Amino acid sequence: MILKKIIINSFEALVENKLRSMLTMLGMIIGVSAVILLVSVGTGAKRYITNEFESLGTNMILLQPGRTDKDSRMGPPVSSSKGKFLLSDVEALKRYATSLSAVSGVMFGAGTVKNELGTNNINILGSNEEFVKIFNMIIIQGTYITKEDDDSGKRVVVLGYNVKKNLFADGTALGKLVKINDSEHRVIGIIKPTGDKMGFNVDDMVFIPTKSALRLFNTDRLFGIRAAAKSRNGLDDAVKDITAILKERHNGEEDFTIITQVTMLESMNTILNMLTYALGAIALISMLVGGIGIMNIMLVSVTERTKEIGIRRAVGARRSDILKQFIIEAVVISVSGGLIGILISEIIAYTLHYFFPGFDMRPPFWIIPPAFFLSFFTGLGFGVWPARKAAHIQTIDALRYE
Amino acid sequence: MMGDEEIHALNDVSIKINEGEFTSIVGASGSGKSTMMNIIGLLDLPTAGIYTLDGINTTEMSDDDLSHYRNQKIGFVFQSFHLLPKSSALKNVEMPMQYASAYNKALTDEGIRQMALDTLDKVGLSSRVHHLPNELSGGQRQRVAIARALVNNPKILLADEPTGALDSKTSEEILTLFEDLNKQGVTVIIVTHDQNIAKRCKRILRMSDGLIQEDKI
Known part of the structure; x- marks a missing residue:
């Protein structure tokens, strides 16, 4: 069967099982929203702090008495008896x-x-x-x-x-x-x-x-x-x-320490980038959970539809057709969830921005393609095993399955 | 031409079914008739011996080729219809052609739809094409299944207890339909334990214990 037809069939199957599809998608919706929102919080915080610094004028130099070794982690320079x-x-x-x-x-x-x-x-x-x-x-x-x-x-x-x-x-x-x-x-x-x-x-x-x-x-x-x-x-x-x-x-x-805004901005940026990545990594865990959710439902779906698999095989579906069908269903669920998640996170972020314009956490546009592909590959990755299981069901057994 | 169709199956049994025959395979459960049907229908492979369909030895075919052959040469009709419950009659009938379109690029969506509608018309269901299986009577469901079996113009229509789930009046209609199809040249093989149905066929293969006990024409 041609790919286009399989994709259309997958969407039809999604609509036929509305409740189950929605619940399955929920994991992906939350996962993608979490990734986007947390990364937005990270980049928003970075933007906010950078702006604060910039508004002070980047030519500023701070001199503190006492020597703070730049490599040590003894905290900010404060007055000491030394200088x-x-x-x-x-x-x-x-x-x-x-x-x-x-x-x-x-x-x-x-x-x-x-x-x-x-x-x-x-x-x-x-x-x-x-x-x-x-x-x-x-x-x-x-x-x-x-x-x-x-x-x-x-x-x-x-x-x-x-x-x-x-x-x-x-x-x-x-x-x-x-x-x-x-x-x-x-x-x-x-x-x-x-x-x-x-x-x-x-x-x-x-x-x-x-x-x-x-x-x-x-x-x-x-x-x-x-x-x-x-x-x-x-x-x-x-x-x-x-x-x-x-x-x-x-x-x-x-016996003194010189801090410029440039060095401060650099160390700030390093910290804030780390923060953004850490938040993103935490959010990835929810993607993982969403992916496992999809895998679970797909496994259930394969068992539930054993007879359908038998019928399709009997009328001429190859193993690869069944494999494609179930992988595409998983991808369609995860990508639909991903798109809804992108939409929801944008709505949340822009709503928050509307009410709290001071802290701009609108998602950066570069986050949308990775979020989309993340949901795509999650569906693909977690859909493979159930689909392989479906493709290897014996036709005769599947036809007898009640 | 189906020509020489030789089937070596089960306990060293050899039969040949020619194109255009109307054959029944009868026997009690455990007689081997289901295995026979699975082998004829390319759903199962014999552990020994060969099965030649339409002049080609199928026992060494790959799984994909077997799927293609099932798609092109065999139409299945099952006792419990085996329709996809969430797809309309039309979609059920279109399904085999969609798998066929992987091999035959000339099959367009419109072409598939038209052929499905024509076939449903042929089995007398043109007024119920958009109904789901559970909105149809048993006889109508079996007609949908027959349309699905016929839509790719198969060499063999292979029916497993096709009237087992139907009342006698509906059974009669379905059998009449098979007879009509056979007159139009379709090779029909009915697997059944019901002697009355077997009697309607031109040829009866009676099986027990994995052997053909009687081959009556």
Whole structure:
């Protein structure tokens, strides 16, 4: 019998056994949907995180005191007693590191900010006037900290959007006084609602001059230094510049760690790719279960249709015709299930995207052909054994089968 | 031409059935008549001896060739009809031709449909072609089975207890149909234990214990 006819017959057999076909397909539908959705979650997460990083500007360079061996797995670089950054380090970089477009020391700590209307627990960040360039922050009212503010350690503050809302509601904040850890600061600017950046919610932070922050926390050690290279291509030069300048200042010792966005993105991508593959591999297990489901049903179907096989053989079907018939039925079930699964996962993903546009987990288009072929080959692979069994049933026995 | 058809079967028995004969093979159960039918129908191969059908020794044929031969030269009619229960009368009759289309590219879908309809008409079922087997009476089902057996213009119509599941009136109709087909030149072999049916045939092969006890014309 010609292939086209067998395929048509297989579809007819599917329709004749609607309930059983649907139940069999269910395994494949879930399997394919799981593969697509989990891979989408992986690629979505990757896209989301990459975007977050990119929005910070890819020229950014992070300097942390203390040495973290890149090969060790000791966790992120944190301040250690070994090295320390002082304001003079920032000054030196400003003056000599020509490949940098901006440098700022940062001081970081938790605290409270209050006025007569209320108290807020916030993160306080000390920085100089160039910080705003490094982190691409936008000031919607007033100004950011100026060079003059920083040089003289003025008690001025730039508020994150939520902090402003909480303390002043819709009223004017500029020029008003707020108490940061009981020290009065004058509000000079408001930052545009930004959300999370580098793991901190900018909207819930306040920004004060570096010197003011050092005074507030009573220390001379900076939390770290943030810088921006003049261009993305200049990153390597910038890293070399910084290393040379700081090494000289730190008695020839490289007691600090330099992290660029490029290296961060690379390691992030590696992790996220692994995550995507791992999710895909987990989903493959459900494909396997779906395939076994098809094999089970096909085996039952072969037994149930023993007489049909006998009749077909008697009127002239060759073994290969029976083999083809049952393999194609298995493939038709799995491919139909696969197509429904693709459709369902797309619907789910796009629905989720509609309700949560922030996290874009729409499936990448490249996933559709592999998902389709996966269901195709699952049907083929798990259909072979039942089909071979069917093809090798003895015609006389099959005709007598009740 | 079927010409010399020699059958060496069972306990060193040799028979020859010529084209156009109307033969019955009778015997009690266990007499070997079913084995005889399976060998004639190419469903089983003799362990020794040869079976020549239409001038060709079939005992050394491959499984695929046997399938092809069954498809082209033999039409089966069974006691319990053996129709595909979920396919219409028309689809049941089309089935052998679909397998034939693997060898004969001239058989188009339209051609197959037309031939199936013609054959159903020939057995008097043109009004019920789209019915499923369970929507047909026993006699009608057997007519569908006969149409399916005839549709590839086989050399032999091989019927195994064709009236066993039918009442006497319907049995009579089916037997009349066989007689008509035989008059049109179809070789008919009926395997039965029913003497009354055997008597309607021109030739009776009576079997017991794997031997032909009587060959009466």
